[in-house]
Amino acid sequence: MLLTREEMTFDFGGAKLDPVRDRELLEWMFNQFLYGEVTGIQVGHWLYDAPDLEAAKFLARQSLEEMQHVDNFLRIMTMLGCQPKPAHPAVRFLSTGMMGGSWAEHVALEMAQGEGFVLQAFYAVIDTLDHKPTVDILRRAVKQEERHVEFGEEQTKKAIEGKPWLRRRLLGLSLVSMWGVRKLAGYMEKKLPADHVVLRHLPAFLAHANHCAEIRLRRIGVLDRPLTEISGAKRAALVAEAYGGKLVGGLGSLVALPFRMLPWFKRRRVTDTYLADPHVTGYQLPAPDSATAQPQE
Numbered sequence: 250m251l252l253t254r255e256e257m258t259f260d261f262g263g264a265k266l267d268p269v270r271d272r273e274l275l276e277w278m279f280n281q282f283l284y285g286e287v288t289g290i291q292v293g294h295w296l297y298d299a300p301d302l303e304a305a306k307f308l309a310r311q312s313l314e315e316m317q318h319v320d321n322f323l324r325i326m327t328m329l330g331c332q333p334k335p336a337h338p339a340v341r342f343l344s345t346g347m348m349g350g351s352w353a354e355h356v357a358l359e360m361a362q363g364e365g366f367v368l369q370a371f372y373a374v375i376d377t378l379d380h381k382p383t384v385d386i387l388r389r390a391v392k393q394e395e396r397h398v399e400f401g402e403e404q405t406k407k408a409i410e411g412k413p414w415l416r417r418r419l420l421g422l423s424l425v426s427m428w429g430v431r432k433l434a435g436y437m438e439k440k441l442p443a444d445h446v447v448l449r450h451l452p453a454f455l456a457h458a459n460h461c462a463e464i465r466l467r468r469i470g471v472l473d474r475p476l477t478e479i480s481g482a483k484r485a486a487l488v489a490e491a492y493g494g495k496l497v498g499g500l501g502s503l504v505a506l507p508f509r510m511l512p513w514f515k516r517r518r519v520t521d522t523y524l525a526d527p528h529v530t531g532y533q534l535p536a537p538d539s540a541t542a543q544p545q546e
């Protein structure tokens with residue numbers, strides 16, 4: 250990975266999340282993660298679009314890992330007494346509604362940036378949650394997420410080689426996702442209890458996540474100078490250019506949109522149905538032996 254664990258680590262000053270006192274918060278958080286892992290079904294779409302065999306093999310393996318992560322969160326939630334519930338609409342939109350429109354967008358936005366952001370959240374839970382069985386599961390899962398981020402970084406590097414227009418476009422789209430994180434930080438600052446030992450650090454944690462996203466963009470080569478050296482007008486132009494390109498590319502799907510919105514045309518995927526799926530509703534903790542023997546690497 251282009252960023253180390255140390256660089257991505259946020260210092261919560263030793264503050265801890267308590268599995269009993271903070272159950273409601275943990276339930277909310279793990280439900281967002283659970284949904285994120287279910288969106289792993291999208292890997293199938295990109296497997297069909299893979300540029301070479303090596304990438305195809307990577308994605309085939311990733312799809313298995315993401316489905317395994319679904320079980321990880323079901324297991325964690327069962328251990329902590331948390332119920333599977335719908336994810337926040339913003340999270341649903343960010344992970345499903347904003348699905349990349351091309352291979353380059355997928356590897357840059359969803360894998361390097363998006364999974365990089367989730368990885369940072371996993372590190373934060375590992376560092377703060379006072380529940381060893383959960384932390385042990387997450388420690389194994391982050392090794393796989395690190396590989397997904399690394400693949401995204403390498404593939405983005407390859408994709409932008411000799412294509413300055415693509416570099417600008419990915420930068421414009423990244424600026425939008427960083428803006429989204431800043432919005433989220435502002436929302437949290439207003440809504441969350443400022444006296445909670447861990448939550449009071451969240452706005453600073455999200456700012457740190459954006460800082461790491463900027464460093465990652467620079468090391469990949471999408472960004473060639475610090476963001477502070479790019480004027481507001483230039484940033485707006487980059488965003489407009491990126492979305493202009495997206496609009497042209499998306500005209501075909503725009504024509505089909507009215508049909509897809511009709512209920513009998515809307516295909517329900519696992520991301521729409523998982524909460525009612527027998528695998529989720531009937532989930533049972535594995536026997537103690539298999540709990541430690543689960544292959545993760």
Ligand SMILES: [Fe+2]
Nearest residue numbers: 286314315318
């Ligand atoms: Fe995952």
Ligand SMILES: [Fe+2]
Nearest residue numbers: 315364394397
């Ligand atoms: Fe992943």
